[in-house]
Amino acid sequence: MSSVADFFMNSPHPPQLARIVERIQESDDIFTLRLRFSDAALQDGYRFTPGQFNMVYLPGAGEVPISLSSDPEEREGFAHTIRAVGRVTQGLAALGRGAEVGLRGPYGRGWPLAEAEGKDVFVVTGGLGCAPVMAVIHYVLKRRERFKRLVILQGVKHSHDLIWRASYERWAQEADTQVLLAANATEALWPWHVGSPIDLVAQAEFDPAHAVAMVCGPEGMMVAAARALKARGMDEADIHLSLERNMQCALGLCGHCQLGGKFICKDGPVFAYPEVKALLERGGL
């Protein structure tokens, strides 16, 4: 018989403590927390791949899954870009520098960045502040020589939803980089496309036979993007999607994030399109 303590010594459930070292307000309701584990050894040993996520815990409120938005080779800490939409994220939004949160992770499968080396990278985002792909953009720009062309396609509902506008304008000036922006509704002085971001896939300059696409956004938009990319000649296996579901344990136990036989938290959240195509195209699963 093992002692009870043996079972609980390495319990995967309790979070570790992490301190907010910087807080950046990105837009009205989007903010970035730069964090560091309070335990120095834990911080030193912490490694992740962009596209993976942590469970962020606000004491007294609960946990939320949030993807990592910082560079994986940064050792001093890591960052989460969060939209204040629910009880926990609104509580996190109220925290300032020096405050402590609970944290466990990283979880799941991230983006296939190694596989993308030597190829064109096509990033497609629908919606606001899609942190999983922002991390990819920063990753590629910092290691520009390892990748060929970078196409950034971002769609928002309304032009005033676009955050980091200055960054997009700067990236558009970079060599071998194309920025395509779309908004369904716009204010004055919107120089980019009015309509669906999917319309812009046709304008992308890239080599479909030697490219990896990374797509993030609402499920319907991701399906439309994948179809458009396939129509441009991409192999479906080179199109990767980051899925979002109700993830409560992140351990593959609680069952909330299931899509068919997949547990999004541990089998994903990043999937090659063929792995989830049939279920996503149907919806309601």
Next chain:
Amino acid sequence: MHADRFLPHAALQGLYEALAERGYAVIAPRVKDGAIFYEESRHPDSLPWGIRLEQDAGASRAVQDTHTQCFAWANGPQALKPLTFAPRETLWRIKRTAVGFAVEAIEHAARPLAVIGTRACDLAALSIQDRHFLGGPYPDPGYAARREDMLLIAVNCTHPASTCFCASTGYGPAAEAGFDLALTELEGGFVARAGSARGEELLAALTLENATPEQAEAAAASVRHAAESQTRAIPGTQLRDALMARLDHPRWREVAERCLACGNCTLVCPTCFCHAEVELPELDGSGSLHAREWDSCFGERHAYIHGKQLRPEISQRYRQWLTHKLATWHEQFGRSGCVGCGRCIAWCPVGIDITEEATALLK
């Protein structure tokens, strides 16, 4: 292999005592509120003597009869699941400190349990839950602590309910594996077979006679009869491709007209594992408990994600439950998630029958 023994009803008290001497708390069935529950028991007098179960779709009642057996019924609403996968369990606790907060893991002191009366369907379900909670990269410590020293005394089914269909799933009515002892009830006692060294040691300590060939044959015959008398059947154990090809079948809408989305089926299902994590703060803000509790894919919260309900229709939730149980379960566990216990049929307030729905969907 040791010979089967005969355990007279009168020797049950000795079994209870032997289990207590070995440090086990005995869990056994008893009748309460017209149903059969598995609870801690000190004496075989509390077993469901003379009880039969009148059970059908949407109905279950334990009725006192004149017979002299204590396992002449199939199953109650719950058996092993609440003992291993706790309905509510605290995972950690935090306390506020001057500089922030401190996290404490919660250890659950687990007493070794000996469960008398485990059915074959529930042993099959237990092996699925073991794999779910212990077989992945993050074994669950609470489940592991409760499961580790559990001693299982199976009782082969001789009186299936009308809702039972384990013969068609292949998981019953005889317990094949995963038990320490397996009993088959006859008039006056049980034919007892050891399934482990612990079980054999118990039988040896009780100094029982070997079962006679007549007793062994009578036991085998009553289990055979239990299989043959089942009237419901699941239409196959490899339904994955067939069901996933019928996601637009009109039956999903039809069953949703009857389904109340109450979640009873998921709570009584011995393989359903979904649970919600909840935060329970102290009123004075000095600390908080983080717990998990059973959840159901029929609930509003299950597929909710920041402002969006991914399965808003009851037809989508019923489809999620049935296709998970009978189809996509194969991808996760290499087998169907339905063991044929029939609880979801009996405890559904409107009597929706999984065997009937699966059969209709295949048409």
